[in-house]
Amino acid sequence: MSEVTCPKCGMPSTKLYPVETGMRVALESTGQAGNLPDSVCETCYDALSNNISRGVKLRMEEEAKQKNRVMLWKSRVNLVKRGRQLMTQKAFAEAAISYEKYLRVLEMIYEVEKDQLSPDIFSKSSRSKELTVIVSVYWDLVRIYDAHPRYSDNFKKSLGKLTQFAGYSAIYPDIVKKAEIFSRKAKNAGPIRQFIKKSRKSSGRCFIATAVYGSSFHPQVIQLRLFRDYVLNQHALGRKFIAFYYLKSPKWADRLNNTPRVIPFVRFFLNLTSRLIFFLLNRKIRGR
Numbered sequence: 001m002s003e004v005t006c007p008k009c010g011m012p013s014t015k016l017y018p019v020e021t022g023m024r025v026a027l028e029s030t031g032q033a034g035n036l037p038d039s040v041c042e043t044c045y046d047a048l049s050n051n052i053s054r055g056v057k058l059r060m061e062e063e064a065k066q067k068n069r070v071m072l073w074k075s076r077v078n079l080v081k082r083g084r085q086l087m088t089q090k091a092f093a094e095a096a097i098s099y100e101k102y103l104r105v106l107e108m109i110y111e112v113e114k115d116q117l118s119p120d121i122f123s124k125s126s127r128s129k130e131l132t133v134i135v136s137v138y139w140d141l142v143r144i145y146d147a148h149p150r151y152s153d154n155f156k157k158s159l160g161k162l163t164q165f166a167g168y169s170a171i172y173p174d175i176v177k178k179a180e181i182f183s184r185k186a187k188n189a190g191p192i193r194q195f196i197k198k199s200r201k202s203s204g205r206c207f208i209a210t211a212v213y214g215s216s217f218h219p220q221v222i223q224l225r226l227f228r229d230y231v232l233n234q235h236a237l238g239r240k241f242i243a244f245y246y247l248k249s250p251k252w253a254d255r256l257n258n259t260p261r262v263i264p265f266v267r268f269f270l271n272l273t274s275r276l277i278f279f280l281l282n283r284k285i286r287g288r
């Protein structure tokens with residue numbers, strides 16, 4: 001019997017098997033077709049066909065995961081809607097269940113542990129709208145859990161989360177106003193007043209960004225605020241910069257307001273900065 005050398009593995013073999021077009025296409029689609037000869041030995045042929053099924057399997061798994069993620073993402077809207085509807089019907093226990101499910105869905109989508117959602121996860125400007133939904137959900141949960149002493153742990157947790165998220169949403173001034181009214185008849189009036197006090201203190205305004213974007217809750221401004229709290233504030237030098245910025249920025253913002261011509265340039269620069277910020281925040285999220 002004459003022996004040939006397999007061009008793929010270099011081993012002597014009695015017979016070479018042609019790599020069919022279909023096989024080649026399948027291997028290419030999973031990125032494994034690099035330098036593939038026209039024909040290979042039996043061992044190589046088996047290995048290649050195994051690779052195909054594995055590659056295709058992996059791709060199908062990835063597709064299923066993606067599909068599941070999309071379904072989860074869509075389901076969260078209904079959970080919030082349902083929660084709000086139940087609130088108006090005064091079905092508070094059921095509303096709480098719906099809201100808690102919504103929070104679990106977010107945890108699954110962003111792959112964080114239970115109760116570990118944090119505002120920086122939503123730093124991408126397309127996600128910042130979610131911050132408002134989250135704040136409204138925690139606010140409703142605070143009101144629901146306030147009514148029952150046996151939910152005091154849930155109350156504390158929701159109020160803590162509300163405090164953490166509130167400053168990053170445009171409905172924040174509205175929530176503070178509502179909290180003031182609510183605190184008059186709340187069972188946990190003390191902690192709610194504490195929340196109001198705390199949020200007043202931490203609502204440091206970004207004067208320049210506000211002058212440039214016209215609102216202190218513009219998605220870009222929220223992003224800058226997240227950068228301040230989750231990146232700059234974590235380092236001594238960053239904290240120095242924050243202090244310096246708050247000392248000087250009212251004057252700079254005044255100057256900006258008096259020379260509107262330069263605002264588009266500053267906006268262009270800030271847009272670039274926020275891209276960098278998003279990159280940094282994202283790297284930080286992945287790193288933890």
Ligand SMILES: [Zn+2]
Pocket residue numbers: 006007008009010011040041042043044045
């Ligand atoms: Zn071979």
